[in-house]
Amino acid sequence: MKFFKYFEFAYIAFAIFFIIEAIRTWADSEGRAYLYLFFSALAVFMFFFKRRFRNKIEQKNKR
Secondary structure (H helix, E strand, O other), rough: OOHHHHHHHHHHEEEHHHHHHHHHOOOOHHEEEHHHHHHHHHHHHHHHHHHHHHHHHHHHHHH
């Protein structure tokens, strides 16, 4: 289960990467920047979704 705990933080790393890319490309192409912001929001959502799902499984395994 520790592997999944570390893998959750990969989503946060991807979110940070996409935010940096959005800021970097904002002047060149706003459409692409919005796409990067969408992907960063999706990555943050996946982080919390995976974390909640993992916690539910851990609670189930404890019983």
